[in-house]
Amino acid sequence: MSFAVAIDGPAAAGKGTISKAVAAHFGFAHLDTGLLYRAVGAKVRDGAEPVAAAQTLQPQDLEAGDLRTPQVADYASKVAVIPEVRAALVDFQRAFAARAGGAVLDGRDIGTVICPDAQAKLFVTASAECRAERRFKELTGNGIEVTLEGVLADVIARDTRDRERAEAPMVAAEDAVLIDTSDLTIEAAVNQAIAVINAAR
Numbered sequence: 001m002s003f004a005v006a007i008d009g010p011a012a013a014g015k016g017t018i019s020k021a022v023a024a025h026f027g028f029a030h031l032d033t034g035l036l037y038r039a040v041g042a043k044v045r046d047g048a049e050p051v052a053a054a055q056t057l058q059p060q061d062l063e064a065g066d067l068r069t070p071q072v073a074d075y076a077s078k079v080a081v082i083p084e085v086r087a088a089l090v091d092f093q094r095a096f097a098a099r100a101g102g103a104v105l106d107g108r109d110i111g112t113v114i115c116p117d118a119q120a121k122l123f124v125t126a127s128a129e130c131r132a133e134r135r136f137k138e139l140t141g142n143g144i145e146v147t148l149e150g151v152l153a154d155v156i157a158r159d160t161r162d163r164e165r166a167e168a169p170m171v172a173a174e175d176a177v178l179i180d181t182s183d184l185t186i187e188a189a190v191n192q193a194i195a196v197i198n199a200a201r
């Protein structure tokens, strides 16, 4: 039986951490859909045409080493406004969501566009300042040189682009449960997510 969990929200709100923990808890597969857009973004940075890059994306492209950099994130959110790029990535995401044994997908449009019938939907947010601080720690921890001000500006620019685009904008589905992680520990946020999913099972 398939069981899909949709986890959407802005950059660095804790979606990834919550998704991984929830997937491990329930034994579900996990797809970080941002990686698809990052992989297309990295190809475009290297000279590819966006739509062709999305249409020919290969699983091994998701393992490229530098997909987590702010530069690639910026390219990702720019290619993500192109309807043909988004369309090229739909089937893969829907097939993943339909896997037997359950799936967690995190992104921006999972509960609204990719899996409108997901059994459980979460929208994970936090203040821009909180998110910038977390992303700053993560990036500097990985040896990437950034400033807190720069990360905050990037986060706000990317949120605005994701929220205001015409195609599949970032928005909470009407039936999504909101989790604001600004003042929550990781453990508390994960427990809230698990409770929402248990209630849907």
Ligand code: C5P
Pocket: 011, 012, 033, 034, 035, 037, 038, 073, 076, 077, 078, 080, 106, 107, 108, 109, 110, 158, 162
């Ligand atoms: O989640 P992550 O920060 O890795 O996503 C990178 C970018 O990919 C986002 O800023 C957004 O523009 C795009 N994205 C999207 N739809 C998704 C996942 C990511 O448009 N489902």
